[in-house]
Amino acid sequence: xxxxxxxxxxAGYGPARVLHGLDLRxxxxxxxxxxxxxxxxxxxxMRALSGLIPHTGTxxxxxxxxxxxxxxxxxxxxxxLVPQGRGTFSHxxxxxxxRVGAALRRDKAGIRxxxxxxxxxxxxxxxxxGQEAGTLSGGEQQMLAVARALMSRPRLLLCDEPSLGLAxxxxxELFATLADVNRAEGTALLLVEQNADLALDLASRVYxxxxxxxxxxxxxxxxxxxxxxxxAYLGL
Amino acid sequence: xxxxxxxxxxxxxxxxxxxxxxxxxxVVFRGTGTINFAxxxxxxxxxxxxxxxxxxxxxxxxxxxxxxAVGFVLGAVTERTLIRxxxxxxxxxxxxxxxxxxxxxxxxxxxxxxxxxxxxxSLFPAGQDDFTTVGGARLYFDALGVWLVxxxxxxxxxxxxxxxxxxxxxxxxxxxxxxxxxxxxxxxxILMLGWGLAGIIGSFAGVLIAPLxxxxxxxxxxFPILIYASAAALFGGLDSPVGAVVGGLAIGLxxxxxxxYVGFVGGTLPQTAALxxxxxxxxxxxxxxxxxxxxxxx
Numbered sequence: 010x011x012x013x014x015x016x017x018x019x020a021g022y023g024p025a026r027v028l029h030g031l032d033l034r035x036x037x038x039x040x041x042x043x044x045x046x047x048x049x050x051x052x053x054x055m056r057a058l059s060g061l062i063p064h065t066g067t068x069x070x071x072x073x074x075x076x077x078x079x080x081x082x083x084x085x086x087x088x089x090l091v092p093q094g095r096g097t098f099s100h101x102x103x104x105x106x107x108r109v110g111a112a113l114r115r116d117k118a119g120i121r122x123x124x125x126x127x128x129x130x131x132x133x134x135x136x137x138x139g140q141e142a143g144t145l146s147g148g149e150q151q152m153l154a155v156a157r158a159l160m161s162r163p164r165l166l167l168c169d170e171p172s173l174g175l176a177x178x179x180x181x182e183l184f185a186t187l188a189d190v191n192r193a194e195g196t197a198l199l200l201v202e203q204n205a206d207l208a209l210d211l212a213s214r215v216y217x218x219x220x221x222x223x224x225x226x227x228x229x230x231x232x233x234x235x236x237x238x239x240x241a242y243l244g245l
Numbered sequence: 246x247x248x249x250x251x252x253x254x255x256x257x258x259x260x261x262x263x264x265x266x267x268x269x270x271x272v273v274f275r276g277t278g279t280i281n282f283a284x285x286x287x288x289x290x291x292x293x294x295x296x297x298x299x300x301x302x303x304x305x306x307x308x309x310x311x312x313x314a315v316g317f318v319l320g321a322v323t324e325r326t327l328i329r330x331x332x333x334x335x336x337x338x339x340x341x342x343x344x345x346x347x348x349x350x351x352x353x354x355x356x357x358x359x360x361x362x363x364x365x366x367s368l369f370p371a372g373q374d375d376f377t378t379v380g381g382a383r384l385y386f387d388a389l390g391v392w393l394v395x396x397x398x399x400x401x402x403x404x405x406x407x408x409x410x411x412x413x414x415x416x417x418x419x420x421x422x423x424x425x426x427x428x429x430x431x432x433x434x435i436l437m438l439g440w441g442l443a444g445i446i447g448s449f450a451g452v453l454i455a456p457l458x459x460x461x462x463x464x465x466x467x468f469p470i471l472i473y474a475s476a477a478a479l480f481g482g483l484d485s486p487v488g489a490v491v492g493g494l495a496i497g498l499x500x501x502x503x504x505x506y507v508g509f510v511g512g513t514l515p516q517t518a519a520l521x522x523x524x525x526x527x528x529x530x531x532x533x534x535x536x537x538x539x540x541x542x543x
Binding site for chain 1: 410413414416417420421423424425426427428429430431432537
């Protein structure tokens with residue numbers, strides 16, 4: 010059984026439907042990337058999975074249904090989202106941002122350990138621990154957003170366009186860290202990206218989204234190498 | 246000099262009460278993004294509860310604590326049953342509901358306890374001779390008591406916000422509700438507790454100011470307090486608890502000095518003066534002294 014199994018997912022905003030029956034799955038510890046142009050429904054998929062907007066269809070995580078749960082309950086089940094645009098608490102300090110990430114945990118010592126741990130993985134967070142998050146650069150805020158999401162010790166981390174607006178060097182640094190976290194913790198990753206090349210290096214499987222539906226899926230290696238797929242779907 | 250000091254003491258005492266009322270407004274604004282215009286009338290209602298308990302023979306301190314508990318319940322229930330269901334649909338709606346509650350609580354108090362003024366006993370010794378002399382001016386113990394309660398209350402609120410997990414969650418929800426929910430914070434419950442907290446703070450403003458007020462406890466006791474507190478909250482910055490304290494003291498002092506030294510203003514115009522201050526702040530510094538967010542929804 011897969012860690013995450015999504016069947017016939019539909020969702021949207023008010024009367025506007027964006028997803029029209031989407032199927033996807035993520036295995037335990039796997040890295041999966043969802044590619045697609047603007048407006049394909051990538052962000053909507055992430056918002057529906059994390060409980061920010063209601064959906065129809067079924068979402069099963071670790072054998073239990075996530076249907077009808079709000080975002081705080083979804084985090085409680087072990088699914089954490091790094092939202093598009095980072096969503097850091099700009100008037101809270103960096104350290105407080107991390108602590109809020111552990112809102113559902115009760116193990117005080119473990120929380121402190123994890124704060125230290127992510128501060129050593131992202132040294133810039135330690136340097137700026139007492140600073141308000143709003144004063145950080147875009148790249149630093151993205152690292153903070155990822156670290157905050159990891160503070161809940163998720164089994165599945167959702168990342169919504171983590172590369173958006175970042176310099177290429179920062180993006181590869183960030184992706185390297187995501188790969189490390191995936192290897193070291195066994196945290197499964199589901200990320201949506203427009204930046205196809207980097208994402209394909211990180212992922213083992215790929216879904217291609219067009220107007221709210223999966224139009225192609227397969228091994229990341231095949232997407233990387235097959236010229237016709239690259240031309241037809243990725244515009245590369 | 247001594248008359249100046251007496252006016253100064255008066256100003257600080259009233260300002261301290263405006264400060265905590267302003268803090269109640271700030272706590273709600275940070276979470277919900279609207280000014281709860283019913284905050285003053287909620288406090289009026291709980292002050293009547295306190296008065297009624299003292300009439301039943303309860304000690305005034307017990308009465309004040311029960312009033313605080315009632316304030317918590319009123320605030321929390323209001324958020325849960327009236328504000329939460331409508332807030333998502335329309336920001337203006339919560340403002341209208343608050344205005345409705347304003348008249349509602351006032352009418353309810355009048356209905357239960359009629360419209361005659363009540364004699365609300367003070368939490369502190371309040372006799373003619375209960376004062377100490379500072380620089381030739383009389384500093385009454387009940388004024389001093391108000392300062393102490395306000396200092397303790399402000400300290401408690403700052404401890405809650407900055408040293409507890411509940412406070413951290415409250416700040417997170419105020420900063421970015423969506424991210425807070427994504428981090429696992431139960432935003433609905435946090436907002437409800439915020440309204441409850443504001444209810445507690447407001448109830449203290451009521452039981453502190455009623456014994457000092459010239460007309461004792463009547464149905465209009467809290468209205469001017471709300472006006473001054475709104476001015477104070479705007480002055481300090483609607484999302485800043487520090488601003489609420491500074492703003493409250495500033496408005497209190499301004500009121501005492503204007504009524505004392507500017508002859509034509511007299512006893513009734515200071516409220517107008519407060520409203521003029523509100524207008525000027527909104528014109529020239531919409532975020533207030535310490536605020537970061539301006540009021541967008543009024």
